[in-house]
Amino acid sequence: MRALVIYCHPKEGSFNAGIRDLVLEKLYESGAEVRLTDLYKRDFNPILPECELDIYLDCPKNQQPVEADVADLRWADTLVFVYPTWWYGLPAMLKGWLDRVLLPDVAFLMPDAENSDIRRGLTHITRLAAFTTCGASWGLTQMMGAPGKRTIMRGVRSICSTRCRTAFAAHYLMDSSTEASRGAHLQKVAAKMDRFVDQGRENLRTAQA
Amino acid sequence: MSRALVLFAHPCHESFSASLHQTVVERLDRAGWDIDNCDLNAEGFSPVLTAEERRAYHDEEQNIEPVRAYVERLEAADALILVFPVWNFGYPAILKGFLDRVFLPGVSFRIEGGKLRPNLTNIKRLAAVTTYGGTRTRAYFAGDPPRKCVTRAIRYVCQPEKMRYLALYDMNRASQAKRAAFLARVAREMEAF
Numbered sequence: 419m420r421a422l423v424i425y426c427h428p429k430e431g432s433f434n435a436g437i438r439d440l441v442l443e444k445l446y447e448s449g450a451e452v453r454l455t456d457l458y459k460r461d462f463n464p465i466l467p468e469c470e471l472d473i474y475l476d477c478p479k480n481q482q483p484v485e486a487d488v489a490d491l492r493w494a495d496t497l498v499f500v501y502p503t504w505w506y507g508l509p510a511m512l513k514g515w516l517d518r519v520l521l522p523d524v525a526f527l528m529p530d531a532e533n534s535d536i537r538r539g540l541t542h543i544t545r546l547a548a549f550t551t552c553g554a555s556w557g558l559t560q561m562m563g564a565p566g567k568r569t570i571m572r573g574v575r576s577i578c579s580t581r582c583r584t585a586f587a588a589h590y591l592m593d594s595s596t597e598a599s600r601g602a603h604l605q606k607v608a609a610k611m612d613r614f615v616d617q618g619r620e621n622l623r624t625a626q627a
Numbered sequence: 628m629s630r631a632l633v634l635f636a637h638p639c640h641e642s643f644s645a646s647l648h649q650t651v652v653e654r655l656d657r658a659g660w661d662i663d664n665c666d667l668n669a670e671g672f673s674p675v676l677t678a679e680e681r682r683a684y685h686d687e688e689q690n691i692e693p694v695r696a697y698v699e700r701l702e703a704a705d706a707l708i709l710v711f712p713v714w715n716f717g718y719p720a721i722l723k724g725f726l727d728r729v730f731l732p733g734v735s736f737r738i739e740g741g742k743l744r745p746n747l748t749n750i751k752r753l754a755a756v757t758t759y760g761g762t763r764t765r766a767y768f769a770g771d772p773p774r775k776c777v778t779r780a781i782r783y784v785c786q787p788e789k790m791r792y793l794a795l796y797d798m799n800r801a802s803q804a805k806r807a808a809f810l811a812r813v814a815r816e817m818e819a820f
C-alpha cells in the first residue's frame with residue numbers, strides 16, 4: 419500500500435494535527451509506504467492562475483507547475499485527506515490543491531472523439547479517506563448538504579477506481595468539544611483506519627503465521 | 628440607489644466566465660444598480676486563512692482586521708452576485724477563501740444563545756452565475772456542492788427576498804448556441820433582478 423496523506427491546517431498543535439499523526443501511525447503500522455504533504459507548511463499556492471489555465475488542456479505540459487504533486491498522486495494507491503471544514507467546505511488551500519493538481523490526463527480524461535463524457539483518471543486509487551472537524555452540528559451540516567464531505571467522498575470518489583474502499587469521520591460541534599469528545603473521536607478514527615487498511619486481517623495473518 | 632457587490636473568480640479575461648461577468652455588470656448597471664465590481668484575481672485577494680486569523684477567528688473585535696475593507700464592501704451591499712466557474716466539484720479556491728476569511732463570525736453570522744443567526748440580512752438579492760464542465764447528472768451524483776453552498780449556506784446567512792442560481796452544465800460540450808442562450812438568460816435575469 420502506498421498512501422498519500424494530504425494535510426491542511428494552519429496551526430501546528432491543532433486537533434487536526436493529532437488526527438494526522440494517528441492516521442500516519444496506523445498507516446506505518448500496516449506496513450504502508452507513506453508520503454505526507456502539509457499544504458500550509460509548504461505555503462502551497464491555491465490559486466489556479468491564468469498561465470496554468472492557458473495550458474490546462476495541454477497534456478502533459480499542464481502538469482509542469484505542480485510536477486511533484488502529480489508524481490505523488492500517480493505513485494499512490496491510497497489517498498487520505500485530513501482538514502478542518504470551514505464554511506461547510508474544504509479550506510481554500512485544499513480546494514486549490516484539487517483545482518491545480520487534479521488535472522486533465524492526471525485525475526480525469528476529457529471527452530474526445532470516442533468518448534462523449536468525462537472519464538475517471540484516478541483508477542489506480544483503491545482507497546480514499548477523509549477525516550475532518552466541523553464547527554457546525556451534524557444536523558446543520560446535513561441541512562446544508564455537507565458540501566465539503568461530498569466534494570471528496572462523492573466528487574473525488576467518482577474519478578477513483580470503481581471498487582475504491584472509503585472511510586470518513588467528522589468531529590462535529592468542534593468549538594464546544596471536550597477532552598472526552600475529542601478522545602472518543604480519535605478512537606473512532608483509529609477504528610476506521612484499522613478497517614481502512616485492513617489491519618484486522620493483517621493481525622489474523624500474523625497470528626496464524 | 629441600491630448597491631450590488633459582484634464577486635468574480637476567473638483569472639482569464641477571454642473566458643466564457645468573463646463574458647458572463649461582463650453581462651452581469653452591464654445589465655445591473657442598466658437596471659440602475661450602483662455596482663461594486665470585485666474581481667478577486669485582479670485584486671490579488673489571498674484566499675489563505677492564516678494561523679493568526681484562525682486563532683482570532685471567534686474574537687469578533689479582532690477577526691475582521693485583516694479583511695476589514697472586504698467586510699465593509701459586503702456590509703454596504705444590497706445584492707450579492709457570485710460569478711465563477713465550477714472546478715473539481717466546487718468553487719475556485721480564491722472564492723472559497725473569500726468565505727473562509729470574510730464571512731466571519733460577527734459578519735455573516737452570529738451566535739445567540741448557542742444558536743446560529745443570520746447576520747448579512749442587508750443582502751436582499753442573491754445570485755450565482757456559474758458554469759460546470761460536466762453534466763447536471765454528474766454534478767447531482769456528487770451532491771452538487773457549489774449549488775448547495777449558495778442555495779443553502781449563503782442563502783441562510785443573507786435570508787434574501789430573491790435568489791437565483793443560474794448554471795450552465797456540460798460546458799465541455801456546449802455549443803455556441805447553447806452558450807449564447809445562457810448569456811441571454813443571465814442578461815434577462817440581471818435586468819429583472
